[in-house]
Amino acid sequence: MNRKIFFWITLLGTLMFALLACDVMGAIPGLPGASKPQTMWSDVPAFEGATQDPKDALATGIFNQSQADQKSKAETLLFRTSKIPADVAAFYTDERMKQLGWTPQGLGNAKSGCYQDNYEGQPRAICQFTKKNEESRQIDLTIDARVDAQTKNTRLIFIRTVGSITTSNAPTSITMPTQANAPKPETPTQPRPTANAHQTKIAPGVTTAFDGDWEGANSAGTPVGFTIKNNQVTYINPNYAVKTGACSLSGGIGRSVNAPITDKNFSVTVTDDDGKQFTFSGKFVSDIEATGTLRVKADKSFCGAVEGEMTWSAKNSAVIVALAPTATRVAPGATKSAPPTIAIPDGPDATVVKKFFDAINAKNLDAALALVDDNVIYNFGATTGIGKPGLRAYLATQIASGATFQLSNVKTNPAAVTFSAQVGATTYSQGQAMFTDGKMIILKLQ
Numbered sequence: 001m002n003r004k005i006f007f008w009i010t011l012l013g014t015l016m017f018a019l020l021a022c023d024v025m026g027a028i029p030g031l032p033g034a035s036k037p038q039t040m041w042s043d044v045p046a047f048e049g050a051t052q053d054p055k056d057a058l059a060t061g062i063f064n065q066s067q068a069d070q071k072s073k074a075e076t077l078l079f080r081t082s083k084i085p086a087d088v089a090a091f092y093t094d095e096r097m098k099q100l101g102w103t104p105q106g107l108g109n110a111k112s113g114c115y116q117d118n119y120e121g122q123p124r125a126i127c128q129f130t131k132k133n134e135e136s137r138q139i140d141l142t143i144d145a146r147v148d149a150q151t152k153n154t155r156l157i158f159i160r161t162v163g164s165i166t167t168s169n170a171p172t173s174i175t176m177p178t179q180a181n182a183p184k185p186e187t188p189t190q191p192r193p194t195a196n197a198h199q200t201k202i203a204p205g206v207t208t209a210f211d212g213d214w215e216g217a218n219s220a221g222t223p224v225g226f227t228i229k230n231n232q233v234t235y236i237n238p239n240y241a242v243k244t245g246a247c248s249l250s251g252g253i254g255r256s257v258n259a260p261i262t263d264k265n266f267s268v269t270v271t272d273d274d275g276k277q278f279t280f281s282g283k284f285v286s287d288i289e290a291t292g293t294l295r296v297k298a299d300k301s302f303c304g305a306v307e308g309e310m311t312w313s314a315k316n317s318a319v320i321v322a323l324a325p326t327a328t329r330v331a332p333g334a335t336k337s338a339p340p341t342i343a344i345p346d347g348p349d350a351t352v353v354k355k356f357f358d359a360i361n362a363k364n365l366d367a368a369l370a371l372v373d374d375n376v377i378y379n380f381g382a383t384t385g386i387g388k389p390g391l392r393a394y395l396a397t398q399i400a401s402g403a404t405f406q407l408s409n410v411k412t413n414p415a416a417v418t419f420s421a422q423v424g425a426t427t428y429s430q431g432q433a434m435f436t437d438g439k440m441i442i443l444k445l446q
Contacts, residue, residue, distance in 0.1 A: 007162075018337075019105055020068075022432065027229065028165075032189075035096055036044060037405045040077060040158075040338075041075075041077075041130075041160065043100045044100070044103075044158070044160075045091075045100070045143065047079065047081060047083075047088060047091055047092075047098060047156060048091070049081050049082070049083060050079035050080065050081040050156055051079060051080055051081070051226040051343065052077075052078065052079050053080060054082075055072030057233070057287065058234060059426060065274075066332070068118075069369065070161070070415065075159075075160045075161075076077070076157065076159050076160075077157075077158040078155070078156065078157055078158075079155075079156040079158075080151075080153050080154065080155055080156065080235045081153065081154050082153055082154070082155060083154060084123060084147070084153070085123045085124050085125035085145040085146060085147065085154055086116060086123065086125065086156060087113035087154075088114075088125050088127075088143065088145035088154065088156065089115075089116055089125040089127065089145070089203065091346070092113065092114055092129075092143055093112075094113050095127050101131045101334055102129035102130065102141065103129060103130050103131060104127075104128075105128040105129060105130055106114075107446055110215075113127050113128055113129050113422045114127040114143075115127070116124070121148040121149075122146060122148075122149055123147055124144070124146040124147070125143075125144075125145040125146075126142065126143070126144050126145075126155075127141075127142070127143040128141065128142050128143075129141045133162065133232075135239060138162075139158075139160065139161070139162050139164055140160070140161045141156070141158070141159070141160050142157075142160075143156065143158055144157040144159070145157075147183070155332075161181060170199035170332055175280065177240050192325070197327050203386075208261070210228045210231065210261060210284060210287065210316075210318045211228050211229055211230070211231075212227070212228060212230065213225065213226075213227050213316070214226050214314045214316055215315065215393040216229070216312060216313050216314025216334065216350065216351045216393070217308045217312065217313070217314075217397060218241075218288075218294060218310045218311065219311045219312065219394075220240075220241040220243065220250075220310060221241075222240075222250075222383065222391065223235070223239050223252075223313055223383075223390050223393030223394050223397070224239060224294070224312040225237040225238070225314070225389045225390065225392065225393045226238070226280070226282075226314070227389075228234075230383075231260065231261050231361065232258060232259060232260050232261065233257055233258075233259040233260075233261065233266050233268060233282075234256065234257065234258065234387070235254070235255070235256050235257065236253075236254070236255055236257055236268065236270070237252065237253070237254045237255075237282050237387070237389040237390060237393075238252065238253065238278070238280055238294050238312065239251065239252040239390070240252065240253075240278070240296050240310060241310070242306055242309075242310070243298050244304060244305075244306050244308075247295070247300065249306050251275075252390060253270065253272050253278055253392075254387055254389060255270045257270065261284070264282075264283060264284040265281075265282070265284075266281065266282055267279065267280070267281040267282075267285050268280055268281075275299065275300065276297070276298040277294060277296070277297045277298070278294065278295070278421060279293075279295040279297075280292070280294050281293050281294075281295075281314075282314075288315055288316050289313070289314075289315050289324045290314050290315075291311070291313045291314075292311070292313075293305075293309055293310065293311055293314055294309065294310045294311075294312060295308070295309045295310075296308055296309070296310075299309065313421070336430045341425075349412065349416075349417050349433070349435050350410065350412045350417050352371050352433075352435065352438060352439070352440065353410075353417050353433050353440075355367075355371055356368050356372070356440065357405045357407060359371070360398070360399065360404075360405055361394060361404050361405060363398060363399050363411070365392060365395055365399070365405055368395065369388055369391065370442075371390065371393055371440060372391065372438055372440045373439045373440065373441045374387065374390060374445065375441045376388060376439075376440055376441055376442070376443060377443070378391045378394070378442075378443045378444070379388070379443070379444045379446065380394060380423075380444065380445045381426070381428070381446070382426075391420065391443075398423070398424075402424075403423055403424035404424070405421055405423055406422040406423075407420065407421050407422075407423075407431070408420045408422070415433075416431070416432050416433060416434045416442075417433045418430075418431060418432050419431040419432075419433075423445070423446050428445040428446055429446075430445075430446040431444065431445045431446075432444045
């Protein structure tokens with residue numbers, strides 16, 4: 001299956017969760033017609049008995065418009081049914097789809113267009129078909145049917161792409177979000193190591209000076225993070241970018257692991273859902289700094305066979321914040337100015353946004369990240385990802401560089417808070433924060 005389709009399914013599912021949790025019914029300003037109901041495409045048979053919820057239509061509208069500038073165009077439709085995924089697979093048979101010009105694409109060990117498995121303990125069916133349009137451009141159709149664990153109904157996601165990515169027409173760079181299929185390890189209850197310019201103090205109860213969350217960047221400048229507990233690497237969250245010819249394969253991976261540290265070295269190899277293999281290795285050059293390599297190998301991808309290696313460096317996140325530039329020294333007799341604050345209209349969501357950016361400006365990452373969902377989708381210019389670890393790494397880098405976040409043109413809406421932002425020397429005119437259960441689930445600065 002096309003790798004971008006996996007991304008779109010993940011992003012659309014997370015967006016739906018955010019909207020449904022907030023019970024949003026109105027359209028977001030700047031996305032006209034987002035809640036307009038949509039019907040099935042003429043060359044795809046509608047599943048019998050499936051219905052479309054207005055909130056699903058809103059999520060579809062937002063998602064479709066967010067993909068408007070993509071070279072590979074995507075359209076989505078969302079439906080619900082009381083029937084099970086196996087019924088969906090039985091309906092979209094190869095014979096039925098061939099009559100409408102579609103060619104089935106076998107998934108996994110399946111020889112037909114539909115494949116059935118279990119996802120997070122619930123039954124699922126995925127179908128994929130392709131065809132050519134009048135311009136000889138490839139059209140991919142993916143049907144994802146999975147059971148909602150809460151309602152026990154089946155949610156149908158239809159994704160139709162025109163001009164899908166192949167080796168011959170692949171763009172020079174595609175950025176995928178960090179995979180968040182592994183649970184983030186529990187936050188250590190013991191204090192983290194503290195550091196100054198001369199030595200590292202190990203807090204009581206900490207097994208080694210390495211324990212804690214480590215953050216940094218790779219040789220491409222994108223975030224790298226990992227967690228150490230009891231002298232073992234328990235979680236890795238590196239981004240990657242490797243090239244073959246003019247094609248670039250990039251993204252990120254998050255995995256719980258169990259890699260012991262021996263003689264200040266560690267190495268662990270994991271494989272993602274698409275078969276890409278990652279070998280993450282590191283060496284601690286001191287109690288507060290580590291360097292290493294990330295080797296990526298993919299036998300099959302939209303770039304063909306890919307193999308490459310990147311270097312990275314990282315520091316304990318507590319050290320990054322502790323060593324970040326502080327405010328300019330105040331002359332004797334002068335009044336020290338308070339950290340910059342942000343004027344935002346009153347409202348529950350606006351208050352969360354204000355607290356979030358005030359915490360960053362005060363260099364308090366823990367307080368800021370307490371206000372976002374574990375599976376937050378974030379987009380800061382060219383930096384995109386899913387999950388707190390990647391967001392922490394990005395924000396730690398910004399704090400270490402001395403950047404502050406100043407907001408303007410803040411508007412509160414039923415579904416989101418929109419704003420402009422000045423981050424260091426960069427101005428973002430399109431900022432947006434969406435919420436679920438009082439926490440930010442989507443944070444975008446463009």
